[in-house]
Amino acid sequence: MTLERSRTAPTDLTADEIELLGKELDAIRQDVLDTRGARDAAYIRRLVLAHKVLELGSRAVLLNSRRKSAWVLGTAGLTVAKILDNMEIGHNVLHGQWDWMRDPKIHSTTWDWDHASPPKQWQRAHNDRHHKNTNIVGMDNDLGYGIMRVDEAQEWQRRHLVQPVWNFVTACIFEYGIAMFDLDLGDHIRDKRQMSPEKKVEVQATLTKIRKLAVKDYVIHPVLSGRSWRSTMAANATANLVRNLWSHSIIMCGHFPEGVSTFEQPAVNEKETKGEWYIRQMLGSANISGSRAMHLMAGNLSHQIEHHIFPDLPSNRYVEIAPKVRAVFDKFDLDYNSRPLVKQVASAWHKVVRLSLPNGWLAETNRRNLIPQLRRLTRA
Numbered sequence: 001m002t003l004e005r006s007r008t009a010p011t012d013l014t015a016d017e018i019e020l021l022g023k024e025l026d027a028i029r030q031d032v033l034d035t036r037g038a039r040d041a042a043y044i045r046r047l048v049l050a051h052k053v054l055e056l057g058s059r060a061v062l063l064n065s066r067r068k069s070a071w072v073l074g075t076a077g078l079t080v081a082k083i084l085d086n087m088e089i090g091h092n093v094l095h096g097q098w099d100w101m102r103d104p105k106i107h108s109t110t111w112d113w114d115h116a117s118p119p120k121q122w123q124r125a126h127n128d129r130h131h132k133n134t135n136i137v138g139m140d141n142d143l144g145y146g147i148m149r150v151d152e153a154q155e156w157q158r159r160h161l162v163q164p165v166w167n168f169v170t171a172c173i174f175e176y177g178i179a180m181f182d183l184d185l186g187d188h189i190r191d192k193r194q195m196s197p198e199k200k201v202e203v204q205a206t207l208t209k210i211r212k213l214a215v216k217d218y219v220i221h222p223v224l225s226g227r228s229w230r231s232t233m234a235a236n237a238t239a240n241l242v243r244n245l246w247s248h249s250i251i252m253c254g255h256f257p258e259g260v261s262t263f264e265q266p267a268v269n270e271k272e273t274k275g276e277w278y279i280r281q282m283l284g285s286a287n288i289s290g291s292r293a294m295h296l297m298a299g300n301l302s303h304q305i306e307h308h309i310f311p312d313l314p315s316n317r318y319v320e321i322a323p324k325v326r327a328v329f330d331k332f333d334l335d336y337n338s339r340p341l342v343k344q345v346a347s348a349w350h351k352v353v354r355l356s357l358p359n360g361w362l363a364e365t366n367r368r369n370l371i372p373q374l375r376r377l378t379r380a
Contacts, residue, residue: 017332018279021275022275022278024331025309025325025328028324028325031321032310032313036314040098040316043316044089044101044314048105051084054077054080054081055077055085058074058076058077058078059078062074062225062231062232063228066228074235079243081239082240083242083247084296085114086113086243087247087250087299088296089299090114091301094119094123096108096312116178116210117206118202121182121205121206122182125181129141135255135263135284136265137262137265138265139265141181147170151355152359153264154355156358160355163356167349167352172241175243179209183199217233217236218236252345253302253344254286255284255304256351257286257348258351260283260285260286260337261280261284282309284308286339287304287336287338287339289341290340292319302341303319351364
């Protein structure tokens with residue numbers, strides 16, 4: 001069976017080859033399930049504790065934030081704490097990666113985070129909708145966030161000229177953009193529909209969450225800082241802005257760089273096999289190469305390919321299984337899209353700009369990603 005991309009065909013593997021690929025990836029997953037245990041539990045517990053100490057320590061330093069050194073140190077620490085909270089801890093806990101520990105303090109049903117989107121609404125939009133419909137144009141909200149042209153096959157319109165601007169604005173207010181996307185407010189605005197009682201409850205829950213975080217960052221902590229309240233407020237705003245820009249960059253690199261496949265809705269149906277689902281995740285995701293520290297700050301979404309293939313496995317295991325996953329790519333002649341952070345961010349932004357223009361106005365970069373697919377099509 002051939003999976004159709006909205007612009008070209010990414011693979012012509014036979015049904016038997018797809019089934020074999022699925023079995024090999026299942027074996028990798030099972031090996032992690034069979035070996036996860038005390039080492040993994042210790043990892044997440046240490047990280048949660050380190051995050052709490054870092055946040056509290058940074059906020060304590062910011063009580064004297066009128067001193068430049070205290071402001072810089074406290075702001076940097078708070079920024080790192082917020083990034084860890086959203087990326088390596090919150091995102092992965094809410095995926096249920098640590099539910100096997102049966103620890104009510106670190107469980108997907110009880111966890112809350114420093115993010116505008118309430119956990120249950122985020123889980124519905126991200127775990128269910130995004131991961132099931134990865135890179136399917138019109139069904140995956142994370143692909144272009146519903147406001148951008150994401151593939152050449154989409155008709156170009158003049159409004160697309162401003163999508164680089166929209167993308168930058170979205171990056172600055174990323175947590176609020178995610179909260180809006182999780183609510184699917186765009187559909188209601190476009191269709192001019194009245195909100196259902198259920199939707200009103202969801203909107204209220206989001207507004208309550210936003211208000212709670214705003215009071216903490218822009219009222220309580222500035223007040224506790226006394227005469228340093230202005231600088232403390234500026235520190236919190238800076239930490240939130242940098243966290244949003246970082247999160248947006250990491251997530252954009254996971255699904256939007258040049259060479260990542262997108263799919264048409266008719267190409268994916270209810271009869272999609274496990275192997276076909278695996279291939280869609282493999283070709284619809286991209287990795288970021290780098291150090292262990294970078295992977296930690298990225299929430300291990302720098303291993304976006306491994307995460308999308310195995311979203312429920314502990315994130316600290318992705319770095320271990322990445323070579324095995326890459327070997328499967330090589331065996332079946334599929335391109336493993338991985339580049340350093342700067343190159344991947346540049347590639348994603350290049351695509352944002354390229355698709356804001358009519359087809360052909362700006363050349364596609366990194367065409368090496370299509371070589372394996374084109375080679376197979378030529379052989380066929």
